[in-house]
Structure formats: C-alpha cells, structure tokens
Amino acid sequence: MLYREAGDFKTTYGEDGQTFPIRFDRMGYYVTLAVAFGVVPLVINDYWANAVFVPFLIYAIAAIGLNILVGYAGQVSLGTGGFMAVGAYAVYKLMTSFPDVPVLIHVLLAGGVTALVGVLFGLPSLRIKGFYLAVATLAAQFFLVWLFNKVPWFYNYSASGQITVPQSKMLGFYVTGAQTSASAKYLFSLVILVLLAIVARNLTRGAAGRKWMAIRDMDIAAEIIGVNPLKAKLSAFAVSSFFIGVAGALFFAVYLGAAEVTEAFSIQKSFLVLFMVIIGGLGSIFGSFAGAAFLVLLPVFLKNVLVGQLGWPTDLAAHLELMIVGALIVTFLIAEPHGMAQLWRLAKEKLRLWPFPH
Amino acid sequence: MPDQLLFAMEVTLNGLMAGVMYSLVALGFVLIFKASGVFNYAQGVLALFAALTLVGLQNGQVPFAHVINTIFGTNLHNFGWKLPALLAILLTAGVMVLLAVLIERLVLKHLVSQAPIILFMATIGLAYFLEGLGDVMWGADIKKLDVGLPQGISETIESITDRWFGYGFFIDNLDIVATVVAVILVASLTLFSQYSKQGRALRAVADDHQAALSVGISLRFIWVLVWSIAGFVALVAGIMWGAKSGVQFSLSLIALKALPVLMLGGFTSIPGAIVGGLIIGVGEKLFEFAAGPLVGGATENWFAYVLALLFLVFRPQGLFGERIIERV
Numbered sequence: 001m002l003y004r005e006a007g008d009f010k011t012t013y014g015e016d017g018q019t020f021p022i023r024f025d026r027m028g029y030y031v032t033l034a035v036a037f038g039v040v041p042l043v044i045n046d047y048w049a050n051a052v053f054v055p056f057l058i059y060a061i062a063a064i065g066l067n068i069l070v071g072y073a074g075q076v077s078l079g080t081g082g083f084m085a086v087g088a089y090a091v092y093k094l095m096t097s098f099p100d101v102p103v104l105i106h107v108l109l110a111g112g113v114t115a116l117v118g119v120l121f122g123l124p125s126l127r128i129k130g131f132y133l134a135v136a137t138l139a140a141q142f143f144l145v146w147l148f149n150k151v152p153w154f155y156n157y158s159a160s161g162q163i164t165v166p167q168s169k170m171l172g173f174y175v176t177g178a179q180t181s182a183s184a185k186y187l188f189s190l191v192i193l194v195l196l197a198i199v200a201r202n203l204t205r206g207a208a209g210r211k212w213m214a215i216r217d218m219d220i221a222a223e224i225i226g227v228n229p230l231k232a233k234l235s236a237f238a239v240s241s242f243f244i245g246v247a248g249a250l251f252f253a254v255y256l257g258a259a260e261v262t263e264a265f266s267i268q269k270s271f272l273v274l275f276m277v278i279i280g281g282l283g284s285i286f287g288s289f290a291g292a293a294f295l296v297l298l299p300v301f302l303k304n305v306l307v308g309q310l311g312w313p314t315d316l317a318a319h320l321e322l323m324i325v326g327a328l329i330v331t332f333l334i335a336e337p338h339g340m341a342q343l344w345r346l347a348k349e350k351l352r353l354w355p356f357p358h
Numbered sequence: 359m360p361d362q363l364l365f366a367m368e369v370t371l372n373g374l375m376a377g378v379m380y381s382l383v384a385l386g387f388v389l390i391f392k393a394s395g396v397f398n399y400a401q402g403v404l405a406l407f408a409a410l411t412l413v414g415l416q417n418g419q420v421p422f423a424h425v426i427n428t429i430f431g432t433n434l435h436n437f438g439w440k441l442p443a444l445l446a447i448l449l450t451a452g453v454m455v456l457l458a459v460l461i462e463r464l465v466l467k468h469l470v471s472q473a474p475i476i477l478f479m480a481t482i483g484l485a486y487f488l489e490g491l492g493d494v495m496w497g498a499d500i501k502k503l504d505v506g507l508p509q510g511i512s513e514t515i516e517s518i519t520d521r522w523f524g525y526g527f528f529i530d531n532l533d534i535v536a537t538v539v540a541v542i543l544v545a546s547l548t549l550f551s552q553y554s555k556q557g558r559a560l561r562a563v564a565d566d567h568q569a570a571l572s573v574g575i576s577l578r579f580i581w582v583l584v585w586s587i588a589g590f591v592a593l594v595a596g597i598m599w600g601a602k603s604g605v606q607f608s609l610s611l612i613a614l615k616a617l618p619v620l621m622l623g624g625f626t627s628i629p630g631a632i633v634g635g636l637i638i639g640v641g642e643k644l645f646e647f648a649a650g651p652l653v654g655g656a657t658e659n660w661f662a663y664v665l666a667l668l669f670l671v672f673r674p675q676g677l678f679g680e681r682i683i684e685r686v
Contacts (some may be wrong), residue, residue: 031535035365041544069381070475071603076475124667124670124671127670127674128670128671128674129674130474131397131474131478131625132621132625132670132674132675132676134478135617135618135620135621135663135666136621136663136666136667136670138614138617138663139618139663139664139666139667141661142660142663143660143663143664145659146656146657146659146660149656150656166554209370249495261363267614274479275479275482278476278479282475312428313424313428315498316424316425316428316494319490319493319498320490320494321490322486322487322488322489322490322493323486323490323491324490325483325486325490326483326484326486326487326488326489326490327483327484327487328483329480329483329485329486330464330465330480330483330484333469333472333476333479333480334465334468334469334480334482337469337472337476338474356646
C-alpha cells in the first residue's frame with residue numbers, strides 16, 4: 001500500500017535518475033536525516049555517544065570504504081586496521097604541525113594520505129588474486145602498525161609512544177579534545193558520514209562503480225570491453241582507503257582521543273570491519289550501515305544483559321561474548337550469505353504487495 | 359672463522375628450526391584448503407584449543423568450572439587426578455575428531471557451494487567461537503604444558519660445534535624434537551594419502567569434488583576426515599608451541615605466522631608448506647639479525663609478509679602452487 005512505484009510518475013531526467021526513485025524510500029531517507037540532525041543531538045548524552053552513536057558513525061564510514069573495495073571491486077582486503085592507523089597518524093601529524101587549520105580539512109587530508117598509501121599497497125592486486133591478495137594485504141596491516149610503533153617521528157617523540165589529540169574548535173565548538181560535548185562529537189562524525197555516503201552512493205552507481213563491478217564479476221571480460229584494470233583496481237583501492245583513512249582519523253581524533261597503535265588498530269579491527277561488510281551485505285551502501293549498526297550494538301547489548309542483568313563476572317561475560325559473536329556470524333552466514341541488505345531487499349519485495357498479495 | 363659468520367650460521371640454524379614450527383601450522387591449512395577449498399582461518403585457534411584441552415585433561419580440570427560455579431554457586435575446580443601424558447594426548451585427539459564432526463554437521467554442511475569468501479568468513483566466526491569456548495571451558499590463565507618433551511639448550515650440539523669452530527651453537531632441544539616430529543608427520547601424511555583407500559579418496563576430492571562424488575566418494579565423510587587430520591596436526595603444533603611458550607591466547611596468533619608461509623609455498627602444496635616455512639624462518643631470523651638493530655627491532659612481525667608479497671608479484675601462484683589457468 002505504502003511502498004510502490006505505481007502511480008509515481010517521473011517527468012524529468014533528473015527525477016528519473018535520483019538516488020531514491022520510490023517515494024516511500026525518499027521519505028524514509030529524509031525522515032532519518034531529520035531525526036539524525038534534529039532530534040538525536042538534543043537528547044544525546046555521553047554514554048550513548050561513546051558506546052553507540054559515535055562508534056557506529058565512524059565504523060559506518062570504514063565499512064562503506066571497505067565495501068567499495070570488497071563488495072564492488074571484488075578485491076578482498078585484510079589491511080583495514082593498518083589503513084585506519086595511517087589516517088589516525090596523518091591527522092595527528094597534521095593537527096600538531098598546523099594547529100590553525102580547521103580540523104575538518106585535516107581529516108580530509110588524512111584521507112588523502114591514506115589513499116596514496118592504499119594505492120601503493122594495492123599495486124600487487126594487479127598480479128595477485130583472491131586469497132593470495134587477502135593475505136598479501138595483511139602485509140600492509142603488520143608493516144604499517146610496526147612502522148608507527150617504531151619510528152618516533154610519527155608520534156612526535158612522546159615518551160609513552162601514544163598519540164594524544166590536541167584540542168581544536170570548529171564554528172566555536174570543541175570537536176576534539178577532552179572538552180568536546182557528546183553532541184559535538186556526534187554531529188561532526190555525522191556530517192562527514194553523510195557527505196561521504198552520498199559520494200559513495202553516487203560513485204558506485206556511476207561510471208566508476210560500473211567499472212569496479214565489471215572487474216569484480218570477471219576481470220578478463222571487463223578488460224575486453226575496455227575497462228582498464230590498472231585504473232579500476234587502483235581507483236578502488238584509492239577511494240576505499242580514503243574512506244578508511246577518514247574513519248581512522250575520526251576514530252582517533254573524535255572517538256578515542258588518545259591511541260596506541262598496536263592496541264587501537266590491530267588486526268582485530270580489520271576483521272571487525274570485514275565482518276560488518278559481510279554481515280551487512282557485499283556491494284550495498286545500506287548494508288554497510290546495517291552491518292556497522294549490528295556489530296556496534298551487539299557487544300553493548302550482550303554486555304548489558306550478561307553483566308548488567310545476570311550479574312556475571314566481566315571476564316566470563318567477555319569470553320561468552322566471543323562465543324556468541326562467533327556463533328551469530330556463522331549462523332548469519334548460513335541463514336543469509338548475502339547479508340542484511342538482502343533481507344531488506346526481500347522485505348521490500350513483500351512490502352510492494354502488502355497488504356493485498358494477489 | 360670470523361665471529362659474524364658463526365653468528366649468522368647459528369641464526370640460520372635457529373631460523374630453520376623456527377621454520378619447521380611455522381610449517382607445522384601451515385600444513386593444517388594446506389590439508390583443508392586442498393580437500394575442501396576452505397581457507398581455514400581457525401587453524402591457529404584449533405591449535406590453541408587442542409593445547410588447552412590437553413592441559414585441562416592432563417591436570418584433571420573440571421570443564422566449564424567457571425560457568426558452573428557462577429550459576430550454581432558451587433566451588434568446583436579439579437577432579438583431583440593427573441592423567442599420564444600419552445593418555446591425555448589420545449583423549450585430546452578424540453576431542454578434535456569430535457570437533458571435526460560437529461564442525462561438519464553444524465557449519466560446513468550448510469555452506470556447500472557458497473562463495474569462498476563466505477566460507478572464509480565462517481571460519482573466522484568459528485575461530486571466535488572456539489577461542490571463547492576454550493576460555494570458558496578451561497579458563498583464560500596462562501598454563502604450562504608439560505608432556506615430557508626435552509627443553510633447554512642441546513649440549514651435544516653445543517659441544518660438537520665448540521670442538522669444530524671453537525664456538526658452541528645455542529640450539530633448543532625442543533626445536534630438534536619439533537623437527538623430528540614434523541618429518542615423521544609429513545612422512546606419515548604422505549604415506550597415508552598415497553597408499554591408503556581413504557587417502558586416495560581424499561586426493562580425488564581435492565582434484566575435483568563433482569567427479570569424486572560421481573564415483574561414490576562421500577564428500578561429507580572426507581570433510582570430517584580432513585578436519586580430523588587438521589585437528590590432529592593442530593594438536594601437534596599446539597603441543598610444540600605450547601611447550602615452547604606456554605598455553606595462552608597468543609598461541610592462536612601462530613595462524614598469522616603461517617599465512618605468509620602459505621603464500622610463499624602455495625596454498626595447495628604440502629612440500630610448499632615445508633619449504634615455505636623454512637625460507638620464512640631463515641629469512642626473518644637473518645633479516646632481524648642483519649637489519650633489526652638498524653631499524654629498531656621486532657621486524658619479525660612483518661618481514662615474512664613483505665617477503666611473501668614481493669615474491670608473489672613475480673610468481674603469483676607461490677613456489678609449488680597449481681598454476682592458475684584462466685579461460686575466457
């Protein structure tokens with residue numbers, strides 16, 4: 001009844017090519033945006049910001065980035081943690097070297113730096129495929145983390161080897177540092193996420209995205225119809241790394257505040273983001289959001305139930321959490337290997353007919 | 359002979375021994391990948407789980423003691439017996455076979471004909487699950503594994519090399535045992551796969567699933583078999599690594615050490631796993647010896663990966679991997 005294309009006539013090319021051609025989708029999108037910008041910042045407190053919203057927004061950026069590489073271009077990468085570290089250290093060096101420049105510019109520049117590093121580590125993808133490539137990207141993960149740990153220039157020769165974010169303001173509000181309010185953190189991450197998501201959505205349905213998908217589906221055939229594999233693969237690595245670098249920069253500057261590279265950007269991060277992409281749905285921007293939300297909320301939920309409700313010791317709860325997360329991932333892959341995006345697609349098919357299925 | 363050269367020789371020998379340890383883990387990966395096309399990330403956690411179970415059984419720990427005590431308010435910890443090492447190893451092997459059956463029943467059976475990446479993700483999920491299960495069952499504290507393997511510096515080698523070069527090499531007895539065990543393991547695996555009926559079926563499945571099915575080989579039985587063998591290899595690796603550095607979470611990270619070995623040797627080759635392990639072992643020890651002090655040490659974390667990466671750029675299927683032929 002609500003969700004249908006019938007009767008929704010398009011009279012201009014602009015309308016025909018819009019991101020959400022179905023009215024119900026479009027309304028849903030605007031309502032979500034209105035709630036996210038208008039309601040949540042007013043009611044958010046420190047617990048919700050730090051436990052749920054800010055990590056969700058930041059992981060969503062990383063998941064979109066990885067989804068571009070894995071889901072759209074078909075190049076499996078396990079180096080996400082390393083690339084996030086590049087973003088974090090780039091934004092740290094930029095913020096400490098040029099304190100007067102607005103932090104938004106630093107974050108985007110950090111993404112740019114990560115894109116360069118990503119292209120460098122993407123070069124082997126021209127020769128190596130599949131699992132060999134996945135394992136090869138681990139080289140990026142281990143090498144980059146080692147580099148940031150061992151070369152003191154990256155952490156400004158601080159005694160602890162940690163990096164700590166300096167305070168900075170935008171439009172008169174603190175956005176990084178200890179005095180940042182919950183809503184400022186949230187809004188800053190949200191603005192960047194929305195901008196990047198729009199960019200990603202339009203890249204993936206444009207010429208660039210079609211080239212990536214052609215390479216993913218069959219690289220030789222793609223080459224024959226005129227897609228340059230060098231450009232397509234490296235541009236996928238660049239765009240993906242840009243997103244992941246921005247996510248890493250935000251993760252350090254806005255969310256953590258202080259970071260130690262071997263802890264904050266370990267290989268577990270790489271797996272976490274990859275899980276988000278797979279559970280959310282490969283090759284879907286909506287899926288990246290869904291996957292990030294699921295894997296950010298799940299530990300919070302489990303912890304509240306096991307420790308808060310049942311009163312179990314935290315170490316036992318942590319181990320049980322590992323088991324439950326593992327079992328859920330396996331169950332999910334068995335039940336719906338195409339992820340939550342596929343569930344949503346099926347739900348939409350049902351909605352088209354609802355409530356008169358015949 | 360100049361000292362530097364002697365040191366380098368010692369480092370090389372130690373690297374070879376370390377390489378054998380990597381090969382032990384890599385073997386498990388190759389077995390499963392060949393037979394079922396599954397890239398089994400859980401191999402390292404399998405080794406951890408096997409080692410935990412072995413220690414737990416040997417010391418008569420009550421499984422799930424922590425959970426039982428929390429729920430029922432009891433105070434169980436120990437059955438109060440100690441099993442002999444051999445019996446405990448046999449029992450643990452039994453547990454690994456049981457685990458293989460369960461994995462096949464609950465996970466793999468449902469994921470037939472899915473994309474390789476999905477299967478890979480499933481094994482990562484499995485790794486998480488087993489890691490949690492091991493901790494919940496046997497506790498997360500660091501345990502000492504003692505099945506009577508010799509430890510410490512090998513005095514025979516030290517005295518011989520001292521007589522030859524005037525400088526005694528430091529070689530760990532445990533590494534020598536590991537080398538012997540690895541040789542026996544590879545020899546018996548080769549014999550098994552070449553001459554036994556099940557071994558032949560296994561190779562048939564590795565060659566072509568559908569052809570194997572059509573001549574009446576049960577895929578599900580072969581998968582259980584392969585995962586059992588991989589579990590057994592994991593047990594051996596777990597014993598060796600556990601005796602070396604204690605049984606704790608970091609044991610599962612040896613999987614990450616084995617991955618570059620696989621890349622170098624090729625995912626589908628058992629000799630490749632051995633040779634790759636040796637190259638990586640020697641390479642990273644020598645590199646740390648030569649360049650480590652210049653760049654701040656701990657190069658072992660990434661050297662293997664970068665070496666394998668550079669190697670793959672020139673030979674994408676690894677040393678002994680099957681050549682990937684693409685048809686259009």
